[in-house]
Amino acid sequence: METRRLGNTEIRVSEISLGGVAFTHLGKKRSEKLIDFCVENGINYVDVYSGTAEKIKDALKRHRDRIFISTRGNSKTIENCLREFGIDYFDIFLLSMVDSQEHLTQAVNEAEKLEEFRKQGKFRILGIATHNPSLYPEIIKSNTFQVMMIPLNCIDEIEQSILKDATEKGIGIIAMKPLAGGNIRKYDSAIRYVLNRPVSTALIGISKVSEARQNLRAVKNLKITEEDLEFFKKIRKQLGKIFCRYCGHCIFPEPCPREIPVRTIMMLETLAYQSNLRRTVSEKTLKSVEKCAKCGLCEERCPYKLPIRKLLPKKVKKYLEMTR
Numbered sequence: 311m312e313t314r315r316l317g318n319t320e321i322r323v324s325e326i327s328l329g330g331v332a333f334t335h336l337g338k339k340r341s342e343k344l345i346d347f348c349v350e351n352g353i354n355y356v357d358v359y360s361g362t363a364e365k366i367k368d369a370l371k372r373h374r375d376r377i378f379i380s381t382r383g384n385s386k387t388i389e390n391c392l393r394e395f396g397i398d399y400f401d402i403f404l405l406s407m408v409d410s411q412e413h414l415t416q417a418v419n420e421a422e423k424l425e426e427f428r429k430q431g432k433f434r435i436l437g438i439a440t441h442n443p444s445l446y447p448e449i450i451k452s453n454t455f456q457v458m459m460i461p462l463n464c465i466d467e468i469e470q471s472i473l474k475d476a477t478e479k480g481i482g483i484i485a486m487k488p489l490a491g492g493n494i495r496k497y498d499s500a501i502r503y504v505l506n507r508p509v510s511t512a513l514i515g516i517s518k519v520s521e522a523r524q525n526l527r528a529v530k531n532l533k534i535t536e537e538d539l540e541f542f543k544k545i546r547k548q549l550g551k552i553f554c555r556y557c558g559h560c561i562f563p564e565p566c567p568r569e570i571p572v573r574t575i576m577m578l579e580t581l582a583y584q585s586n587l588r589r590t591v592s593e594k595t596l597k598s599v600e601k602c603a604k605c606g607l608c609e610e611r612c613p614y615k616l617p618i619r620k621l622l623p624k625k626v627k628k629y630l631e632m633t634r
């Protein structure tokens with residue numbers, strides 16, 4: 311696998327990197343198998359989430375000298391995160407869920423506090439993760455972050471000038487959601503789209519070895535084909551803008567007051583595909599949507615302003631049909 315320099319940093323990341331979201335659903339054995347397979351096939355960057363360490367920390371330890379590891383948190387959580395994963399430092403530490411002007415101001419302040427931890431060797435590179443394109447110019451201008459993790463795929467396009475400005479400033483771009491949160495299943499076209507932009511890596515939430523194989527095949531030839539162009543047109547028309555990217559903002563910083571696992575419900579279709587159309591989500595989870603008080607809190611938090619209240623029962627209905 312080819313590597314690309316991460317902005318002006320000293321590290322080179324593989325063109326495809328392993329997103330940690332799948333480890334929240336997978337068991338230890340499958341998580342380890344997936345990490346082993348990816349690393350053995352040239353993936354050298356893994357993004358991890360707090361709460362998944364017990365499943366993956368042994369595999370991360372086995373490969374520590376061959377991989378870069380990132381996670382998200384703040385100056386209050388970084389030391390706990392290191393203890394949780396049993397490592398001495400993170401290669402990339404991200405301030406995430408930055409989706410408003412207020413969050414960005416807080417992130418810039420937090421960056422100052424984190425500098426002390428960088429000096430102590432607890433992380434190497436500071437990044438920011440956001441789903442709000444209107445913040446990109448200001449993030450670039452702030453001269454605070456070496457890396458931006460942003461959604462980029464053939465539907466969530468980004469103005470070329472933004473990518474150019476970031477590149478000129480030496481900011482590394484980690485493209486998250488290259489498959490639009492699992493909504494695009496034509497991996498080769500989707501990955502070619504992303505890696506033909508000035509990004510360092512496409513961060514993919516791979517959940518099984520067979521998916522990893524398909525993603526790895528895609529990077530063998532990055533030349534955009536006529537078929538790809540046709541596909542981009544078709545999928546833009548098919549998905550429009552009203553689809554979930556599984557970012558989790560709807561349940562952050564607190565879960566739904568009625569304890570509905572909103573993100574899980576929104577991603578039911580992807581879960582059905584991942585389990586080869588077997589029903590793996592419990593009836594209790596599916597029935598939880600009936601408790602919705604229609605308070606709208608989840609919709610206020612969703613950066614894509616999705617009509618979640620309307621979509622929840624539809625998602626359950628479709629899942630039940632798909633997994634009969």
Ligand code: SF4
Pocket residue numbers: 553554555556557558559560561572573576611612613614615616618
């Ligand atoms: S519903 Fe919105 S906030 Fe929730 S996971 Fe999907 S895109 Fe993100």
Ligand code: SF4
Pocket residue numbers: 566567568569570572601602603604605606607608609618619
């Ligand atoms: S609208 Fe329903 S799902 Fe959304 S936060 Fe309120 S109760 Fe939960």
